[in-house]
Amino acid sequence: MSNRYSRQELFSPIGKKGQDRIRNKHVLIIGAGALGAGNAESLVRAGIGRLTIADRDYVESSNLQRQQLYTEQDVKNRLPKAIAAKKRLTQINSDVTIDALVMDVSVEEMEKLVRGVDVIIDATDNFDTRMIINDISQKYKTPWIYGACVGSYGLSYTFIPGKTPCLQCLLHTVPIGGLTCDTAGIISPTVQMVVAHQVTEALKILVEDDKVLLSKLVSFDLWKNDHTAINVDSLRRGTCTSCGNSPIYPYLHPDNQTKTAVLCGRDTVQIRPPRQTPRDLVTLADKLSKLGGKISQNDFLLSYSSGAIRMVVFKDGRVLIHGTKDVVEAKTLYHRYIE
Protein backbone atom coordinates (compact mmCIF):
# COMPACT_ATOMS: atom_id res chain seq x y z
CA MET A 1 0.00 0.00 0.00
CA SER A 2 2.59 2.51 -1.15
CA ASN A 3 0.03 5.28 -1.70
CA ARG A 4 -1.59 4.76 1.66
CA TYR A 5 -0.57 8.19 2.98
CA SER A 6 -0.55 10.03 -0.36
CA ARG A 7 -3.29 12.53 0.60
CA GLN A 8 -1.58 13.36 3.87
CA GLU A 9 1.79 13.75 2.12
CA LEU A 10 0.20 16.08 -0.44
CA PHE A 11 -0.78 18.33 2.46
CA SER A 12 2.29 20.59 2.36
CA PRO A 13 2.82 21.22 6.11
CA ILE A 14 3.29 17.43 6.45
CA GLY A 15 4.78 16.24 3.15
CA LYS A 16 6.94 13.11 2.81
CA LYS A 17 9.32 14.39 5.45
CA GLY A 18 6.52 14.88 7.97
CA GLN A 19 5.12 11.44 7.16
CA ASP A 20 8.52 9.88 7.92
CA ARG A 21 8.57 11.71 11.23
CA ILE A 22 5.05 10.50 12.12
CA ARG A 23 6.14 6.93 11.38
CA ASN A 24 8.97 7.21 13.90
CA LYS A 25 6.92 8.69 16.75
CA HIS A 26 5.17 7.27 19.80
CA VAL A 27 1.90 8.59 21.22
CA LEU A 28 0.48 7.69 24.63
CA ILE A 29 -3.30 7.96 25.03
CA ILE A 30 -4.67 7.83 28.56
CA GLY A 31 -8.27 6.61 28.33
CA ALA A 32 -10.09 4.63 25.64
CA GLY A 33 -13.55 6.16 25.98
CA ALA A 34 -15.00 8.49 23.37
CA LEU A 35 -11.99 10.83 23.17
CA GLY A 36 -9.46 8.00 23.36
CA ALA A 37 -11.18 5.97 20.64
CA GLY A 38 -11.41 8.99 18.32
CA ASN A 39 -7.80 10.06 18.84
CA ALA A 40 -6.51 6.51 18.47
CA GLU A 41 -8.36 5.86 15.21
CA SER A 42 -7.18 9.10 13.59
CA LEU A 43 -3.56 8.64 14.65
CA VAL A 44 -3.48 5.01 13.55
CA ARG A 45 -4.94 5.98 10.18
CA ALA A 46 -2.34 8.79 9.98
CA GLY A 47 0.44 6.18 10.28
CA ILE A 48 1.80 6.78 13.77
CA GLY A 49 4.69 4.40 14.47
CA ARG A 50 3.66 3.34 17.92
CA LEU A 51 0.55 3.86 20.00
CA THR A 52 0.07 3.03 23.67
CA ILE A 53 -3.50 3.16 24.92
CA ALA A 54 -4.48 2.53 28.54
CA ASP A 55 -7.97 2.25 30.03
CA ARG A 56 -9.52 0.84 33.19
CA ASP A 57 -13.04 0.17 31.94
CA TYR A 58 -14.89 -2.30 29.71
CA VAL A 59 -17.34 -1.74 26.85
CA GLU A 60 -21.03 -1.22 27.70
CA SER A 61 -24.01 -0.61 25.43
CA SER A 62 -24.32 3.06 26.46
CA ASN A 63 -20.84 3.63 24.95
CA LEU A 64 -21.82 2.69 21.39
CA GLN A 65 -23.52 6.02 20.61
CA ARG A 66 -20.14 7.85 20.54
CA GLN A 67 -17.19 5.51 21.15
CA GLN A 68 -16.36 4.81 17.55
CA LEU A 69 -14.12 1.77 17.86
CA TYR A 70 -16.62 -0.48 19.64
CA THR A 71 -19.35 -2.86 18.51
CA GLU A 72 -22.32 -4.77 19.92
CA GLN A 73 -20.13 -7.85 19.99
CA ASP A 74 -17.63 -6.09 22.28
CA VAL A 75 -20.52 -5.30 24.64
CA LYS A 76 -21.65 -8.94 24.57
CA ASN A 77 -18.13 -10.15 25.30
CA ARG A 78 -17.72 -7.45 27.95
CA LEU A 79 -14.28 -6.72 26.52
CA PRO A 80 -12.02 -4.22 28.25
CA LYS A 81 -11.92 -1.05 26.13
CA ALA A 82 -8.16 -1.20 25.60
CA ILE A 83 -8.43 -4.75 24.21
CA ALA A 84 -11.44 -3.97 22.00
CA ALA A 85 -9.66 -0.82 20.76
CA LYS A 86 -6.51 -2.72 19.81
CA LYS A 87 -8.55 -5.36 17.97
CA ARG A 88 -10.22 -2.74 15.77
CA LEU A 89 -7.11 -0.52 15.37
CA THR A 90 -5.06 -3.48 14.14
CA GLN A 91 -7.72 -4.15 11.48
CA ILE A 92 -7.42 -0.53 10.37
CA ASN A 93 -3.61 -0.34 10.17
CA SER A 94 -1.51 -3.41 10.85
CA ASP A 95 1.76 -1.47 10.47
CA VAL A 96 1.26 0.35 13.76
CA THR A 97 2.71 -1.11 16.95
CA ILE A 98 -0.12 -0.95 19.48
CA ASP A 99 0.28 -1.51 23.20
CA ALA A 100 -3.12 -1.97 24.85
CA LEU A 101 -3.10 -1.80 28.63
CA VAL A 102 -6.04 -2.71 30.85
CA MET A 103 -5.21 -0.63 33.87
CA ASP A 104 -6.05 2.36 35.99
CA VAL A 105 -2.97 4.41 35.27
CA SER A 106 -1.30 5.35 38.54
CA VAL A 107 1.83 7.46 39.06
CA GLU A 108 4.07 4.41 39.17
CA GLU A 109 2.80 3.17 35.81
CA MET A 110 2.81 6.60 34.23
CA GLU A 111 6.50 7.02 35.12
CA LYS A 112 7.23 3.89 33.05
CA LEU A 113 4.77 4.56 30.22
CA VAL A 114 6.05 8.04 29.44
CA ARG A 115 9.58 6.91 28.48
CA GLY A 116 10.21 7.48 24.79
CA VAL A 117 6.78 9.04 24.27
CA ASP A 118 6.58 12.13 22.03
CA VAL A 119 3.16 13.38 23.13
CA ILE A 120 0.54 12.36 25.70
CA ILE A 121 -3.14 12.68 24.84
CA ASP A 122 -5.56 13.22 27.69
CA ALA A 123 -8.68 11.17 27.07
CA THR A 124 -9.59 10.76 30.72
CA ASP A 125 -12.74 11.89 32.43
CA ASN A 126 -11.27 13.07 35.70
CA PHE A 127 -8.92 15.63 37.18
CA ASP A 128 -7.10 13.16 39.45
CA THR A 129 -5.51 11.59 36.40
CA ARG A 130 -5.06 14.89 34.57
CA MET A 131 -3.04 16.31 37.47
CA ILE A 132 -0.78 13.25 37.33
CA ILE A 133 -0.38 13.65 33.55
CA ASN A 134 0.42 17.32 34.11
CA ASP A 135 3.25 16.61 36.58
CA ILE A 136 4.61 13.72 34.49
CA SER A 137 4.62 16.04 31.47
CA GLN A 138 6.65 18.65 33.37
CA LYS A 139 9.04 16.15 34.92
CA TYR A 140 9.86 14.38 31.64
CA LYS A 141 9.44 17.44 29.36
CA THR A 142 6.77 15.69 27.31
CA PRO A 143 3.94 17.76 25.76
CA TRP A 144 0.35 16.79 26.51
CA ILE A 145 -2.96 17.72 24.95
CA TYR A 146 -5.93 18.29 27.20
CA GLY A 147 -9.45 17.46 26.04
CA ALA A 148 -12.81 17.48 27.79
CA CYS A 149 -16.43 17.45 26.74
CA VAL A 150 -19.95 17.32 28.12
CA GLY A 151 -23.27 17.91 26.38
CA SER A 152 -22.45 20.05 23.37
CA TYR A 153 -19.59 21.84 25.14
CA GLY A 154 -15.90 21.03 24.71
CA LEU A 155 -12.45 22.33 25.62
CA SER A 156 -8.90 21.70 24.48
CA TYR A 157 -5.43 23.02 25.19
CA THR A 158 -1.87 22.01 24.32
CA PHE A 159 0.61 22.05 27.20
CA ILE A 160 4.25 22.45 26.22
CA PRO A 161 6.69 22.18 29.18
CA GLY A 162 8.95 25.23 29.42
CA LYS A 163 6.72 27.26 27.09
CA THR A 164 3.06 27.33 28.07
CA PRO A 165 1.44 27.51 31.51
CA CYS A 166 0.63 24.08 32.99
CA LEU A 167 -2.76 22.76 34.08
CA GLN A 168 -2.16 23.81 37.68
CA CYS A 169 -1.47 27.38 36.51
CA LEU A 170 -4.69 27.42 34.47
CA LEU A 171 -6.82 26.02 37.28
CA HIS A 172 -5.89 29.06 39.38
CA THR A 173 -7.71 31.37 36.99
CA VAL A 174 -9.76 29.59 34.35
CA PRO A 175 -12.92 27.72 35.42
CA ILE A 176 -12.18 24.46 33.63
CA GLY A 177 -12.90 22.21 36.62
CA GLY A 178 -16.32 20.62 37.08
CA LEU A 179 -16.38 19.35 33.52
CA THR A 180 -15.68 15.87 34.72
CA CYS A 181 -19.01 14.12 34.64
CA ASP A 182 -21.21 12.95 31.81
CA THR A 183 -24.42 13.01 33.83
CA ALA A 184 -25.52 15.90 31.61
CA GLY A 185 -25.30 13.60 28.60
CA ILE A 186 -23.34 14.18 25.42
CA ILE A 187 -23.76 14.22 21.66
CA SER A 188 -21.11 12.60 19.49
CA PRO A 189 -20.18 15.73 17.45
CA THR A 190 -18.86 17.29 20.68
CA VAL A 191 -16.45 14.40 20.99
CA GLN A 192 -15.42 14.67 17.33
CA MET A 193 -14.73 18.40 17.68
CA VAL A 194 -12.43 17.91 20.67
CA VAL A 195 -10.76 14.98 18.89
CA ALA A 196 -10.23 17.19 15.81
CA HIS A 197 -8.37 19.74 17.96
CA GLN A 198 -6.33 17.12 19.80
CA VAL A 199 -5.29 15.14 16.71
CA THR A 200 -4.36 18.27 14.75
CA GLU A 201 -2.19 19.50 17.60
CA ALA A 202 -0.63 16.05 17.97
CA LEU A 203 0.22 15.98 14.24
CA LYS A 204 1.90 19.39 14.50
CA ILE A 205 4.03 18.12 17.40
CA LEU A 206 4.83 14.86 15.58
CA VAL A 207 5.99 16.61 12.40
CA GLU A 208 7.85 19.15 14.58
CA ASP A 209 5.93 22.17 13.29
CA ASP A 210 5.92 23.82 16.72
CA LYS A 211 5.43 27.38 15.54
CA VAL A 212 1.82 26.74 14.48
CA LEU A 213 0.74 25.15 17.75
CA LEU A 214 -2.51 26.51 19.10
CA SER A 215 -1.23 28.41 22.18
CA LYS A 216 -4.81 29.23 23.15
CA LEU A 217 -7.43 27.54 25.28
CA VAL A 218 -10.21 26.72 22.85
CA SER A 219 -13.77 26.09 23.90
CA PHE A 220 -17.00 25.70 21.99
CA ASP A 221 -20.65 24.93 22.37
CA LEU A 222 -21.86 23.31 19.16
CA TRP A 223 -25.55 23.54 20.08
CA LYS A 224 -25.34 27.23 20.93
CA ASN A 225 -22.95 28.00 18.03
CA ASP A 226 -20.29 29.45 20.34
CA HIS A 227 -16.57 29.22 19.61
CA THR A 228 -13.91 30.96 21.70
CA ALA A 229 -10.13 30.93 21.98
CA ILE A 230 -8.53 32.51 25.03
CA ASN A 231 -4.88 33.51 25.16
CA VAL A 232 -3.61 32.12 28.47
CA ASP A 233 0.14 32.73 27.99
CA SER A 234 0.24 35.24 30.85
CA LEU A 235 -1.10 32.67 33.34
CA ARG A 236 2.21 30.85 33.72
CA ARG A 237 3.33 31.29 37.33
CA GLY A 238 6.94 31.21 38.50
CA THR A 239 5.75 29.91 41.88
CA CYS A 240 3.82 26.98 40.39
CA THR A 241 4.76 23.72 42.16
CA SER A 242 4.44 21.80 38.87
CA CYS A 243 6.02 24.08 36.24
CA GLY A 244 7.58 26.96 38.23
CA ASN A 245 11.17 27.71 39.20
CA SER A 246 11.41 25.02 41.91
CA PRO A 247 8.97 22.28 40.90
CA ILE A 248 8.11 19.50 43.37
CA TYR A 249 5.53 17.72 41.15
CA PRO A 250 3.01 17.42 44.01
CA TYR A 251 0.67 15.03 42.22
CA LEU A 252 3.37 12.39 41.87
CA HIS A 253 3.54 12.09 45.67
CA PRO A 254 1.77 9.03 47.18
CA ASP A 255 -0.32 11.19 49.56
CA ASN A 256 -2.04 12.76 46.58
CA GLN A 257 -3.12 9.58 44.89
CA THR A 258 -6.71 8.44 45.05
CA LYS A 259 -7.38 4.82 45.85
CA THR A 260 -11.12 4.96 45.34
CA ALA A 261 -12.86 6.84 42.57
CA VAL A 262 -16.50 7.47 41.72
CA LEU A 263 -16.77 6.78 37.99
CA CYS A 264 -18.31 9.47 35.91
CA GLY A 265 -22.12 9.33 35.63
CA ARG A 266 -22.17 5.59 36.10
CA ASP A 267 -23.32 5.03 39.66
CA THR A 268 -20.12 3.10 40.11
CA VAL A 269 -17.21 3.21 42.53
CA GLN A 270 -13.81 1.87 41.63
CA ILE A 271 -11.62 0.46 44.37
CA ARG A 272 -7.94 0.01 43.76
CA PRO A 273 -5.82 -1.92 46.24
CA PRO A 274 -2.72 -0.01 47.46
CA ARG A 275 -0.39 -2.39 45.68
CA GLN A 276 -1.66 -3.78 42.41
CA THR A 277 -1.07 -7.49 42.37
CA PRO A 278 -2.64 -9.93 39.92
CA ARG A 279 -5.79 -11.51 41.30
CA ASP A 280 -6.66 -15.19 40.99
CA LEU A 281 -10.13 -15.00 39.44
CA VAL A 282 -10.69 -18.77 39.58
CA THR A 283 -10.33 -18.91 43.35
CA LEU A 284 -12.50 -15.82 43.73
CA ALA A 285 -15.22 -17.30 41.50
CA ASP A 286 -15.17 -20.41 43.65
CA LYS A 287 -15.56 -18.34 46.82
CA LEU A 288 -18.37 -16.20 45.38
CA SER A 289 -20.26 -19.22 44.01
CA LYS A 290 -20.77 -20.37 47.59
CA LEU A 291 -22.59 -17.12 48.39
CA GLY A 292 -25.20 -17.63 45.66
CA GLY A 293 -25.80 -15.07 42.95
CA LYS A 294 -24.66 -15.03 39.34
CA ILE A 295 -21.07 -15.22 38.14
CA SER A 296 -19.73 -14.71 34.63
CA GLN A 297 -16.12 -14.63 33.58
CA ASN A 298 -13.77 -14.08 30.68
CA ASP A 299 -9.97 -13.92 30.40
CA PHE A 300 -9.85 -10.39 31.77
CA LEU A 301 -12.50 -10.00 34.45
CA LEU A 302 -15.09 -11.60 36.65
CA SER A 303 -18.59 -10.23 37.04
CA TYR A 304 -20.73 -11.03 40.07
CA SER A 305 -24.32 -10.06 40.80
CA SER A 306 -26.63 -10.90 43.65
CA GLY A 307 -29.89 -9.01 44.19
CA ALA A 308 -29.15 -5.29 43.74
CA ILE A 309 -25.40 -5.84 44.02
CA ARG A 310 -23.25 -5.96 40.91
CA MET A 311 -19.48 -5.92 40.89
CA VAL A 312 -16.73 -6.53 38.40
CA VAL A 313 -13.27 -7.71 39.42
CA PHE A 314 -10.32 -7.18 37.08
CA LYS A 315 -7.24 -9.37 36.97
CA ASP A 316 -5.03 -6.50 38.16
CA GLY A 317 -6.94 -6.39 41.44
CA ARG A 318 -9.28 -3.48 40.77
CA VAL A 319 -12.97 -3.81 41.56
CA LEU A 320 -15.90 -1.84 40.19
CA ILE A 321 -18.90 -1.68 42.52
CA HIS A 322 -21.99 -0.80 40.47
CA GLY A 323 -25.23 0.73 41.72
CA THR A 324 -23.69 3.21 44.14
CA LYS A 325 -21.82 6.50 44.21
CA ASP A 326 -21.12 6.12 47.90
CA VAL A 327 -17.49 5.26 48.48
CA VAL A 328 -18.05 3.94 51.99
CA GLU A 329 -20.91 1.67 50.92
CA ALA A 330 -18.77 0.45 48.05
CA LYS A 331 -15.87 -0.31 50.37
CA THR A 332 -18.21 -2.23 52.68
CA LEU A 333 -19.41 -4.40 49.79
CA TYR A 334 -15.83 -4.82 48.60
CA HIS A 335 -14.70 -6.10 51.99
CA ARG A 336 -17.81 -8.28 52.37
CA TYR A 337 -17.51 -10.06 49.02
CA ILE A 338 -14.00 -9.70 47.71
CA GLU A 339 -11.46 -9.34 50.49
Ligand SMILES: [Zn+2]
Ligand atom coordinates in the same frame (compact mmCIF):
# COMPACT_ATOMS: atom_id res chain seq x y z
ZN1 LIG B 1 2.20 25.60 36.31
